[in-house]
Amino acid sequence: MRPASVSLDLDNLWAYLKTHGDPGWESRPSFLATAVPRLLDVFGEHRLTTTVFVVGADAERDDGAQAVRDVVAAGHEVANHSWGHEPWLHRYSRSELEAELVRAEDAIVAAGAPRPVGFRGPGYSVTPALLEILAARGYRYDASTLPTWIGPLARAYHNRTAARGAADDLFGGFGKVLAPNTPFRWHGTGLVELPVTTVPLLRVPIHGAYLLQLHQISPRLARGYFRAALRLCLLTGTTPSLLLHPTDVLSGAEAPGMEFFPGMAVPSAEKAALLGWVLSVLRRHFDVVGTGEHVDRLSGLLRERRTELCG
Ligand SMILES: [Zn+2]
Numbered sequence: 001m002r003p004a005s006v007s008l009d010l011d012n013l014w015a016y017l018k019t020h021g022d023p024g025w026e027s028r029p030s031f032l033a034t035a036v037p038r039l040l041d042v043f044g045e046h047r048l049t050t051t052v053f054v055v056g057a058d059a060e061r062d063d064g065a066q067a068v069r070d071v072v073a074a075g076h077e078v079a080n081h082s083w084g085h086e087p088w089l090h091r092y093s094r095s096e097l098e099a100e101l102v103r104a105e106d107a108i109v110a111a112g113a114p115r116p117v118g119f120r121g122p123g124y125s126v127t128p129a130l131l132e133i134l135a136a137r138g139y140r141y142d143a144s145t146l147p148t149w150i151g152p153l154a155r156a157y158h159n160r161t162a163a164r165g166a167a168d169d170l171f172g173g174f175g176k177v178l179a180p181n182t183p184f185r186w187h188g189t190g191l192v193e194l195p196v197t198t199v200p201l202l203r204v205p206i207h208g209a210y211l212l213q214l215h216q217i218s219p220r221l222a223r224g225y226f227r228a229a230l231r232l233c234l235l236t237g238t239t240p241s242l243l244l245h246p247t248d249v250l251s252g253a254e255a256p257g258m259e260f261f262p263g264m265a266v267p268s269a270e271k272a273a274l275l276g277w278v279l280s281v282l283r284r285h286f287d288v289v290g291t292g293e294h295v296d297r298l299s300g301l302l303r304e305r306r307t308e309l310c311g
Helices: 013-020 023-027 032-045 062-073 094-111 128-136 151-159 208-217 219-236 268-285 291-301
Strands: 003-009 051-054 077-080 184-186 241-244 287-289
Touching (some): 003 268, 003 291, 013 023, 032 062, 032 268, 051 062, 062 077, 062 094, 077 094, 077 291, 208 219, 208 268, 241 268, 268 287
Parallel strands (some): 003 287
């Protein structure tokens, strides 16, 4: 069976509020103690080994460090999701970027995980400097890109009603239409890129928040959409990398201040049931692993690409 991967971006409540422009983020409210056990339960039920992209600032606090230990004890890979979950990371200077990555690595290791070899940026963007720093630090893969043409809709996940209007270059990097939807090796650094898979040919998102929006309209629609997306993956030889978030199992009451976010009206039990169904369907068609192992399994087969980057 062909491989597929499931990864979880362990974005905390404060990180959503920060991206949304809500000053309440500064007190760093957290829902990790609720979300992490629930997610690990769902993964355990489906006997899945996944990858959890951890934010360094959370790994430095008690509940985040506990989350890292629980994730490692359950056999999952821990990867780097930056230190401060800064949406403007792609605007950082090279030295700021490196400091951000190193601080996150150190926090993750101090919390009890092996030194990460995978990275996903908080804004679905990559820059040449980022790739060079990752390669120099011994990373094997980047998983930041989200190859969708639906810019405004994709941005909606991170910045739906933020008033600043400054979200326009949140997804900076390279042209989304041209961005590959299948893994490849970056020319130059040799780093593997594992994109967050979007629906082949249509290039619309598959991940949790999108499915939950459809589920709110009609549960049958959400399931039909996911089945169709997987069918297109099978037809086009795409090995999907599915992205999950804590909000995929949390109710609105468990994420105070996130009423702006899609799918928050769905009760948590209903969300967990949908996630369980998604994972079971994925497992029926693919050998589901974490992103690091997904990269390892494809490694010998990947083509090198000279994808043009700006910024
Ligand atoms: Zn994130």
